[in-house]
Amino acid sequence: MDESIIGRVEIFYGVKPAPLCKALGDCPIEEAEPGQTLLHPGMRSPHHMYVVLEGEVAIHFDGPDEPPSRFARPGDTVGELSTLLDTPPNATVKCQRPAQLLRIDQDVLHRVTNQFPLISRNLVGRVSSWLKMNTAQLVAREHRLIEQEKRLRAVVDSTVNGILIIETDGQVSAYNNGAQRIFGFAADEVVGQSVEFLLPSPPFTNFDDYFRALKPDHLALGEGLVCSAVRKDGVRILTELLASEVRYQDNRFLTLVVNDITRRFEAERAEQRLRDAMSRYVPDAFLALLGKTNIIDVRPGDGVVREMTVLFSDIRDFTAFSETRSPQEVFEFINDYLDAVEPEVTSTGGVVDKYIGDAIMALFPQQADDAVAAALGMIKALSRFNARRARNGEPEVRTGYGVNTGTLMLGAVGNRERMDGTVIGDAVNLAARLEGMTKLYKAPLLISHDAMLAMRKPEARRIRFVDVVAPKGRSMPAFVYEVYDHESAELRALKDETRPLLERAIALHHLGAHQQALNLLGPCLACSGDEDPVAQIYRQRAMDARREAMPADWDAGWRDEMATGLTEIDARHQALFAEAQRLRALFLGSSEHDDLFGATGTFEDMAHDCFLAEELLMRQNGNVGLDEHKARHDAFRRDLSNVRREIVTRVRDPAYLYLRLKVLAYDWFANHIHHWDQPMGRRLA
Structure with missing residues (x-):
């Protein structure tokens, strides 16, 4: 043990180092590593003190995670007063750098103080100095706490949000100026009242059950809790609450941060009504296809090019129908019809691009199967619509549907004063052409070859080839197919049976083998009779040897x-x-x-x-x-x-x-x- 270090220890001043070192000879010397905690306030009683022989230890009065209040170096002591007085340490002591420490246990300290009276006098002086210093620190800390409380109260009172403290029995124990501005009541009118006085809606109407149901480890109740309230002047308001449970020692209470969202709610509701109204003209799904979330973001010229399936639908003989009715009756009829069939589009993933009088143009961005399913659903919906009209003595409505898949341009056209969402492309034109052809073949649903190829499960549908046409403006002929899943079971069976013969006959006709086509059409008609208009049309075509919609030099070779x-x-x-x-x-x-x-x-x-x-x-x-x-x-x-x-x-x-x-x-x-x-x-x- 180094006598020079022992001689520098304050509580050992005046004592000869040699006999003192002999008296302390049985005390152990301990090695401490950086970060090691030696003493802390949580210790009931340390029963020992330390003399720093080498290295450095840090003393934290304000908490172990706060910066050190002071350092103890060789010759300094720590823990002597708590050891002498048998009280918990008033600070946390941690090793700062690798250190050697002389550990003096409580019984040894008592023995050497009896053996060397000067040590007792030095310790009394240390206690007196500690009490003076501690008293001054306590007074300063109390002043700081009072000042902090004043500042906190000023912050709480000046915030625009209302702040309430609710005790476990549901009574309001604190109520700031922000809450007074929101609710209109003064603090003395609210403090001591039940929280239900301000917030007469769940969960505060059953606060006892609500608070008891909280789990012990449940600290935050969350934000976004919306409650209605009534101000002192009788005006109903809407509030948004952030509720947190606070635990202090053995006490529990609830803090509520209150925000008046009445104006925001009314503005959001007005905006939503406007968006809902706009979506009737430009659906949200159409905006999504453009990569937009809000109609105000759309500018003339915005557009995307992508492959989609187009469904075109139109009512048969609508002009003649409308001529015998008043404009009001026509509009009522169209709206009733659209109400009946339009849900079939949206339920299958489609987007109604526009209504063109009695016609519907819909887009299907995912699968061609969706468009076919929508058309078949619309045919069934029309059947129910016609049944209702028949009960009222009204005539039957007939429609046609054309489906085509292809690349098209989807975008906004117009100028800053007037815009419209639209689609442009050959795929749209062919879908409209197919819809028009349904009148000729008396087949409600016709699809293109591109649409059939784009279907994931064409085998799940009843599809037969009916024509190959050269639409105006197209360089390549288009193959046309009828989908007949909607037909009666009897007619489906007839078309299934004759499909191979009919498709071969149609192909031979277009290849110029008209007599061979007629030979096959005979058995088809014998089987289906008047039930198959397509077979009847091709028999007439073959007999007239007409090559409808085919180039005159169809069989020509190289020229x-x-x-x-x-x-x-x-x-x-x-x-x-x-x-x-x-x-x-x-x-x-x-x-x-x-x-x-x-x-x-x-x-x-x-x-x-x-x-x-x-x-x-x-x-x-x-x-x-x-x-x-x-x-x-x-x-x-x-x-x-x-x-x-x-x-x-x-x-x-x-x-x-x-x-x-x-x-x-x-x-x-x-x-x-x-x-x-x-x-x-x-x-x-």
């Missing part, structure tokens, strides 16, 4: 005017047309789908090689137009793959499959050569 001026490309084109002609005999003379699949594979390889040759030429000459040209090649590959996939399913007749291939092979190539390959040839010449 000199198709030349591009590029020898290799022209040779490949001629070979492709010759291969397409060779496929005709195979498809019309064979029913083996495996043979057809292999033959179309050869055609696919030839087309692929032709496309690669064209793309290589463009790359070698500056890539002019390459991206758009290649995109059309990719579209052809995709369409040809779809034809081959139909061959694999073995569902469709070979004549129908050849018609699909012929339209793709001849019409696509003829159009592609004229609009893309010949301009390419002129650039590269």
Whole structure:
């Protein structure tokens, strides 16, 4: 034990170090690591003190997590008064740096104070100094607490929010100026009253049960609790509360922070009414497709390009119907009709884009199956609508539905004064054309080939091929199909039975084999009689040998005017047309789908090689137009793959499959050569 350090210890002043060190010889020397707690106020009684021999310890009077109040270094002591007086320490003592500490237990301290009276005198002086210092600290702390309380009261009273303290019995024990401004009552009118006096609504109407139900560990009751209240002047207001349970020693009480949200609520309700009104003209679902959440964010020219399915619906003979009724009756009828059928659109994921008089145009951004389901649902809803009209002696309403899938432009058109949401694209035009064709075929629901391909489960529907048409403005003919799930069980069975014969007859008619078509239509009509207008129409067409909606040179092959001026490309084109002609005999003379699949594979390889040759030429000459040209090649590959996939399913007749291939092979190539390959040839010449 270092006598020089012992001699510097304040409580040992005047005592000779040698005998003192001998008296303390049995006291242990302990090693302490940084952060180690040596003494703390939670100790009932430490029963020992420390003399710092090496290192440094920190003394925290304001709490262990607060900065140290002072440090003890070699020669300083800690814990001597609490050891002498047998009381808990009044501070937390932690090791600051690695330290050596002489530990003096309580019995040893008593013995050396008896042995060396000077130590007793020094300790009495330390106690006196400690009491003076502690008293001064207590007085200063009390002044600080009083000042802090005043400042806290000023903050509480000046806040715009109301603050209430509720005791466990439900009585208000504190009530700030903000609460006075909100409720209109003075503090002396509220303090001592039940909280129900201010907030006469749950949960405060049953406060006892509510407070007892709180779990012991439940500290925050949350925010956003909305309660109605009545001000002193009788005006009803709406308040939003933040409620927290506070525990102090053995006491529990509830603090309520109150905010008057009456004006905000009225403003939000007015805004919501405005949004609801606007959504009747521009649905929220339409805004979502534009990537907008609010109509005020939409600007003229905003738009997106995406693939969607379009459903077009119209009432038959509506003009004649409206001519015999007053405008008021017409509007009432249209609204009743739309109320009956429009829910079928929204319930299947569709968005009504617009009402065009008695017509409906709806968009389906997810699946083509949704649009078909919506149309079938609308047909059933119309049946119920007609049953109600029949009971009132009113005539039946008939409608048509056209469904097509394709790429379209969805956006806002107009100017700053007037805007409208709309969709633009060939997909919309074809859907409207299909709806118009339902009158001819007396089939309520017609869909395009693109819509059928886009369906995830076309096999779940009853679908049959009815026509191939060349819509105005389109370079490629469009295949048209009837969906007949809505028909009676008897008629569905008839159409199921005759579908293979009818589809082959229609394909042969379009391929120019009219007599063969008539030979097949006879059995179809014998089976269905007057129940199948499509079969009757094609019998008349075949008899008249009309090739409706097909080019006059449908069976033509390669022609000199198709030349591009590029020898290799022209040779490949001629070979492709010759291969397409060779496929005709195979498809019309064979029913083996495996043979057809292999033959179309050869055609696919030839087309692929032709496309690669064209793309290589463009790359070698500056890539002019390459991206758009290649995109059309990719579209052809995709369409040809779809034809081959139909061959694999073995569902469709070979004549129908050849018609699909012929339209793709001849019409696509003829159009592609004229609009893309010949301009390419002129650039590269």
